[in-house]
Amino acid sequence: MAAPLAVVLIVAVTIRAVLFRSSLAELIAQRVEVVSPLNAWKRVVEGLALLDLGVTPYSGDVFHETPLIIYLFHFVIDYSEFVFMIADGITAVALYLAVQDYNKIVFRKQKYALEADRYPRDVLELIQTPKDMYYIPLKVALFYLLNPFTILSCVAQSTCGLNNAVIALFILCTIKGSAFLSAVFLALATYQSIYPITLFAPALLFLLQRLYIPVSLHCPRFWVQALQYGVMFLGSLVVIVCLSFFLLSSWDFIPSVYGFILSVPDLTPNIGLFWYFFAEMFEHFRLFFLCVFQINVFFYIIPLSIKLKEHPVFLMFMQIAIISIFKSYPTVGDIALYMAFLPVWSHLYRFLRNIFLVSCVLLACSALFPVLWHLWIFAGSANSNFYYAITLVFNVGQILLVSDYFYAYLRREHHMAHGLYLKRKDGSEATLVLK
Amino acid sequence: MAACRSAVLYLSLLTLVLCLFGSLGPVATDSVEAKASQFFRSGHTNNWAVLVCTSRFWFNYRHVANTLSVYRSVKRLGIPDSHIVLMLADDMACNHRNPKPATVFSHKNMELNVYGDDVEVDYRGYEVTVENFLRVLTGRLPRSTPRSKRLLSDDRSNILIYLTGHGGNGFLKFQDSEEISNVELADAFEQMWQKRRYNELLFIIDTCQGASMYERFYSPNVMALASSQVGEDSLSHQPDLAIGVHLMDRYTFYLLEFLEDIHPASQANMNDLFKVCPSSLCVSTPGHRTDLFHRDPSSVLITDFFGSVRKVEITTEAVDLVPNVTEQEEEPTLIVMPAEPQSYVEQLPVAEIIHQKPKQKDWHPPDGFILGLWTLILLVFFKTYGIKHLKHIF
Numbered sequence: 001m002a003a004p005l006a007v008v009l010i011v012a013v014t015i016r017a018v019l020f021r022s023s024l025a026e027l028i029a030q031r032v033e034v035v036s037p038l039n040a041w042k043r044v045v046e047g048l049a050l051l052d053l054g055v056t057p058y059s060g061d062v063f064h065e066t067p068l069i070i071y072l073f074h075f076v077i078d079y080s081e082f083v084f085m086i087a088d089g090i091t092a093v094a095l096y097l098a099v100q101d102y103n104k105i106v107f108r109k110q111k112y113a114l115e116a117d118r119y120p121r122d123v124l125e126l127i128q129t130p131k132d133m134y135y136i137p138l139k140v141a142l143f144y145l146l147n148p149f150t151i152l153s154c155v156a157q158s159t160c161g162l163n164n165a166v167i168a169l170f171i172l173c174t175i176k177g178s179a180f181l182s183a184v185f186l187a188l189a190t191y192q193s194i195y196p197i198t199l200f201a202p203a204l205l206f207l208l209q210r211l212y213i214p215v216s217l218h219c220p221r222f223w224v225q226a227l228q229y230g231v232m233f234l235g236s237l238v239v240i241v242c243l244s245f246f247l248l249s250s251w252d253f254i255p256s257v258y259g260f261i262l263s264v265p266d267l268t269p270n271i272g273l274f275w276y277f278f279a280e281m282f283e284h285f286r287l288f289f290l291c292v293f294q295i296n297v298f299f300y301i302i303p304l305s306i307k308l309k310e311h312p313v314f315l316m317f318m319q320i321a322i323i324s325i326f327k328s329y330p331t332v333g334d335i336a337l338y339m340a341f342l343p344v345w346s347h348l349y350r351f352l353r354n355i356f357l358v359s360c361v362l363l364a365c366s367a368l369f370p371v372l373w374h375l376w377i378f379a380g381s382a383n384s385n386f387y388y389a390i391t392l393v394f395n396v397g398q399i400l401l402v403s404d405y406f407y408a409y410l411r412r413e414h415h416m417a418h419g420l421y422l423k424r425k426d427g428s429e430a431t432l433v434l435k
Numbered sequence: 436m437a438a439c440r441s442a443v444l445y446l447s448l449l450t451l452v453l454c455l456f457g458s459l460g461p462v463a464t465d466s467v468e469a470k471a472s473q474f475f476r477s478g479h480t481n482n483w484a485v486l487v488c489t490s491r492f493w494f495n496y497r498h499v500a501n502t503l504s505v506y507r508s509v510k511r512l513g514i515p516d517s518h519i520v521l522m523l524a525d526d527m528a529c530n531h532r533n534p535k536p537a538t539v540f541s542h543k544n545m546e547l548n549v550y551g552d553d554v555e556v557d558y559r560g561y562e563v564t565v566e567n568f569l570r571v572l573t574g575r576l577p578r579s580t581p582r583s584k585r586l587l588s589d590d591r592s593n594i595l596i597y598l599t600g601h602g603g604n605g606f607l608k609f610q611d612s613e614e615i616s617n618v619e620l621a622d623a624f625e626q627m628w629q630k631r632r633y634n635e636l637l638f639i640i641d642t643c644q645g646a647s648m649y650e651r652f653y654s655p656n657v658m659a660l661a662s663s664q665v666g667e668d669s670l671s672h673q674p675d676l677a678i679g680v681h682l683m684d685r686y687t688f689y690l691l692e693f694l695e696d697i698h699p700a701s702q703a704n705m706n707d708l709f710k711v712c713p714s715s716l717c718v719s720t721p722g723h724r725t726d727l728f729h730r731d732p733s734s735v736l737i738t739d740f741f742g743s744v745r746k747v748e749i750t751t752e753a754v755d756l757v758p759n760v761t762e763q764e765e766e767p768t769l770i771v772m773p774a775e776p777q778s779y780v781e782q783l784p785v786a787e788i789i790h791q792k793p794k795q796k797d798w799h800p801p802d803g804f805i806l807g808l809w810t811l812i813l814l815v816f817f818k819t820y821g822i823k824h825l826k827h828i829f
Contacts, residue, residue, distance in 0.1 A: 051798045071800050071808070181819050239811065246804045380612050 004138050005096055012092070012145035013085055019155045020081050029156040033369050036329035037266045038064050038193070041080070041157035044073055056248060058256035061266065066192055067244035067253055069159060084154045087165040091337075092141040094168035098175045099344055100137040102313055105175075107133065120419035126412060128347050136343050144340035153333030160333030163192050167199075167337065171316065174203045177210050179229055187236035191244075194261055195323045198301045202319060204229050205305060205312035215309050262294060264328045269387055271369070272330040273395060276388040297326040307410075314409055317341045321402045325395050335398070342405075351408035354400055361397035365390050467752040479593040479634045482743040483586060484509045484519045487568060489600030489609045491525035491560075496539070496680040497671050499527045501599045501641055501687040503549040504541045508694040509595065512742030520571055520586055522558035524600075524610050534678055541683050541691060543675040557584050565615045572596075573626045590631035595639070595740045599687065602642030604665055605650075621651040628654040635728070637740040641686045643668040646722040658728045658735075660708065662686030663719035670718050685717045699742050705732035 019025060028034055029041060037043065047063030047070065050056070057063040057070065076083050110127060113119060119127070144150055153160055170185035182203055189196035204226055205215065213221045244253060260266070267275045274293055281289060300322050308315040317338060324334030349355075368390045375382035411432055415422075422430040486509070488502035506521055528537050528550045539550040558567060570576050571586050588594055600607055606614040627633050638659040640648050645661030652659060662669040662684065671681035672688040683691070689712040697703055709723050709732070725732050738744045 054797065071804070074798070074800060178819060181815070184815055243804065243807050243811070246807060247800055249801070383612070 005093070005141055008138070008142050008145055009089055009092065012088065012151075015146075015151060016085050016088070016154050017081075019151065025155055028152055031152075031156070031370070032269055032373070033271050033332055034152045034156045035158045036270050036331050037061075037268055038261065038329045039159040039163070039331065039333075041159075044069065044159065045077070048073060048077060056250065056252055058248075058252040064257055064260045065159060066257055067247040068188075068191070068240070069162070071247060080157055084157050084161050087161045088145060088150060088154050091161070091165045091168040092145045094165070094172040095144055095340055096137045096141040098168070098172040099140045099341075101175045102344070103133045103136060119416060122420045123416055126347070126415060126420065132347065136346070139343035139346075140340055143343055144336060147336045147339060149332035149336040149339070153331065153336065158331060158333055159192075160331050163189065164333060164337045166192065167196060167320070170196075170199070170203070174206050174316075175313070177207070179207050180232055182207070183229060183232035184236045187233055187240055190237060191240050193327070194258060195297055195327050198298055198319055198323065199316060200230075200233060201301050201305045202312040202316040205309055205315065209310070209312060261328055263290060264293075266329075269373075269384065269391075270329055270331065271391050271394060272328065273326065273391070274328050276384060276391070279384075293326070294328070297323060311409070311413075314345075317344075318402060318406060321398065325398050325402075345405055345409065348405060348408035348412055351411045352404050353407070354404045358397050358401045358404065361393060361400070365394035365397060369394075467750050467754055478591075479739065480591040481588070482514050482518060482593050482595070482740070483588045484514050484595040484597070485522075485571065485586060486519065486595075486597045487522040487563065487599070489524055489563060489598065489607060491610055493525075493527070493530055493532045494680055495525070495600075496527050496678070497683050498599045499523055499525065500539050500541050500549060500683050502597065503539050503554065504683070504687060504691040505597045505639075505694075506554070507549050507551065508691065508697075509741055512694075512697065512738060512744075513699055514741075514743040516553075516555045517583070518743070519555075520558070520584065521554075521556050522563045522568065522571075523556050523560075524563040525560065532679075540675065540678065541688070543673050543682060545675070545677070555583070561610070563610060565609050565613050565619075568609070568615065569619065569623050572623045572632075574630065574632060586632070588632050591634050592632070593635045593637070593740050594633045595637050597639045597641075598648070599641040599684070602640070602644060602648065604644045604647045607640070607642055607648060617648045617651045620648060621653055624652060624654045624657060628656075635730075635735075635739070639690075641669060641684050645669060649724050652724070652727060655727055656729055657724075658705070658732070659724040661722045662712070662717065664722050667719040686712050686719075686721060689716055694737075694741065697737050697741065699738060699744050701736075701738065703737045705735045705737070708737060 019028075035041070043063055044065060047057035047065065050059070050063070051070065051074075072083075073080065106128065107130060114127070150161075166185055166189045170182055170189055173181040173185055186196060186199060186203060189199070207229060208215055208222065208225055211225065213219065213225055215222060241254075245251060264274050264278060267279045269275050277289065277293070278286065301319055304315055304318055308318070320341075321338040324330050324338060327334065369387075372382055372386045372390055376384060376387050414432060422432065424430045484506075486502050486506050488498045490498045502521070502523060506519065509519060510516070527533060527539050535545065537550065538545070538548045541547050541549045558571075571584070574586065576585055586594070598607060600609070602608060605618075606616045608614045624636065624638075627636070634656065636654075636657045638649060638652075638657060640660070641662040642648070644663060644665050644667065646664045649659035649661060650665075663686075670685050672683045672685045674681045693708070693711050705725075709721075712721050714720050728735075736744075
């Protein structure tokens with residue numbers, strides 16, 4: 001399977017190289033859907049230029065990257081295009097290996113359940129076969145590399161690509177079972193943008209599942225493992241933050257990076273939900289609504305992990321999707337990451353209800369974003385309401401996608417446990433409803 | 436006998452008439468002078484009209500029809516195109532959705548085409564902006580603006596200003612992207628007064644909550660009419676099913692009907708205008724404001740604003756014009772002093788920039804940071820893969 005992956009990588013690198021050399025590169029680098037104030041390339045360049053002039057890059061509202069990014073780009077700024085292409089490659093390879101291992105785990109679990117005769121008779125058509133699962137890792141890498149969103153994000157040189165690479169490596173390490181490395185990468189991802197901290201729960205659940213520790217509050221081994229993982233994560237985070245202090249000998253980066261992400265002062269339009277609301281909000285309500293909006297990202301992990309404690313990888317997928325919908329400055333690069341996972345759940349296709357609608361909505365909105373932007377900013381015959389309407393519809397489409405997969409997953413699990421053709425007590429056909 | 440008596444009668448009549456005429460003769464010459472001076476003392480000598488439609492898009496057909504119907508009446512009553520500034524924010528006659536191109540109708544069943552053959556639109560499409568409107572009123576236009584786009588009024592001009600579009604409490608929307616407030620409008624009128632750009636001003640507005648636009652006026656000699664009070668909406672009249680949109684707003688529809696009955700010699704006055712659209716027909720309550728106006732509204736003729744009526748007095752007498760001679764002062768000869776040559780400071784030291792060397796990167800990460808970072812990376816590596824790899828390094 002290495003050869004097809006190499007071919008895919010070469011094709012992806014070619015496409016990106018061609019786009020880098022064309023005149024579209026500057027055009028794409030300015031699109032608000034692709035870059036945000038957090039991860040725009042021109043801000044990185046500006047920050048490094050400020051540093052060369054002897055001024056801290058965090059002065060003013062220009063630069064909102066972490067010091068480790070400064071360190072990385074200080075040396076490779078002339079080869080930045082390669083860095084982003086390599087980052088995309090790393091993400092794709094990491095996802096490929098992760099999904100390969102995950103498929104092995106799924107297949108092994110299925111084999112044990114079949115041997116233990118735990119599946120009802122009529123469920124056999126739902127079981128995943130190795131033949132189906134053989135091409136899934138390649139499809140995952142393909143989906144990530146050739147997704148137009150990823151290509152746009154790479155050509156725009158948005159550091160979202162680096163964030164995606166770190167999260168992909170974290171997923172790889174979690175699925176391989178190495179708690180320490182996974183804690184380190186999670187700490188790196190959290191250090192860059194705060195939201196991946198919510199991925200702590202699915203990672204912990206996966207590691208517990210791997211060690212056959214039941215998830216119950218009475219079991220001491222659960223607490224030991226959880227504490228171990230938590231200490232490793234927090235320790236790495238503290239170490240990285242302290243190390244960043246030594247780069248510029250100041251704590252300036254904390255309000256500039258984390259304060260910026262959490263308090264959303266910059267209201268440039270993007271594909272998220274924050275900018276429009278906060279543009280028209282009264283000052284005395286701002287803190288309240290800020291808390292409400294930010295809680296949306298962090299809160300859903302709690303009920304989802306209670307429901308999906310047996311299925312941590314699906315939980316990870318859902319949480320990444322929730323992060324990229326509800327975060328304060330989303331870009332299309334974040335969307336590309338969770339879309340790469342969709343081939344893993346391709347066996348759920350028969351239970352998906354809204355997939356046509358969702359794909360139409362997402363395609364139409366992606367086409368309408370630049371149109372309405374042009375109408376609003378350049379032609380002057382639309383206004384921000386039009387653009388925000390498309391943002392809302394796009395996010396509703398994404399939420400519909402995620403909830404559709406959730407429904408399909410739960411429904412399949414229910415069928416696997418209780419049989420495909422469900423009967424009520426009196427023998428008539430029953431239907432499943434997601435409540 | 437009878438012929439004699441009739442001849443005497445005729446002769447006496449003639450002498451009587453001649454005497455009368457004779458007596459009248461010197462009186463006649465006095466009254467010509469008096470009439471001539473009176474001619475110049477009363478009111479205005481020229482009329483202007485500024486007619487603005489502020490909305491675009493096909494479904495705002497009625498606003499363009501409103502403005503064009505007022506334009507039609509004003510032209511019919513005598514104001515020439517050179518004295519009308521017509522601003523239309525969109526082109527309805529040549530709109531793709533117009534089933535009858537080159538026409539704009541005001542009555543349903545296409546009874547009255549207010550577009551006609553000789554419409555001259557001065558500001559069209561995107562040129563109708565708040566800035567252009569205020570510049571037209573105050574006269575602060577760039578020197579390159581053609582005469583047809585200027586309001587070249589003086590202190591003897593009566594100006595009719597008609598605005599229509601979508602409005603709210605205190606503002607009028609221009610082109611869906613900006614608005615003009617009642618304060619700005621009142622200040623523009625005050626600028627006109629101070630620059631002596633009008634003698635009397637009649638301001639008519641047909642929008643929702645139109646009365647709010649004249650609340651803030653404070654310049655003298657301004658009379659204002661609006662189609663609805665604050666908190667009320669102005670409603671549109673009838674839709675035409677063939678064209679598919681509403682053709683006119685109610686207030687301007689009844690205003691047009693009223694004006695169709697006015698001819699240049701008509702003596703109808705402003706009080707009739709105030710009664711134009713009662714609430715029973717218009718649903719909204721039209722309002723007016725006359726407290727800033729110096730004359731009594733009942734003595735103000737409609738044609739003082741809507742028409743360009745010339746007072747013509749025919750006389751065969753000679754009128755003595757008193758010459759207005761002022762002393763021509765001798766202009767002092769200017770002493771021309773040789774000025775020293777002046778030059779601008781160099782904006783960009785181009786010569787220096789061209790020969791500048793590329794700047795070296797001045798900042799380097801501190802050594803402690805690099806040490807710490809790579810130590811950490813090595814530690815993580817060894818922890819994960821075991822200490823046995825250490826022997827490959829050393």
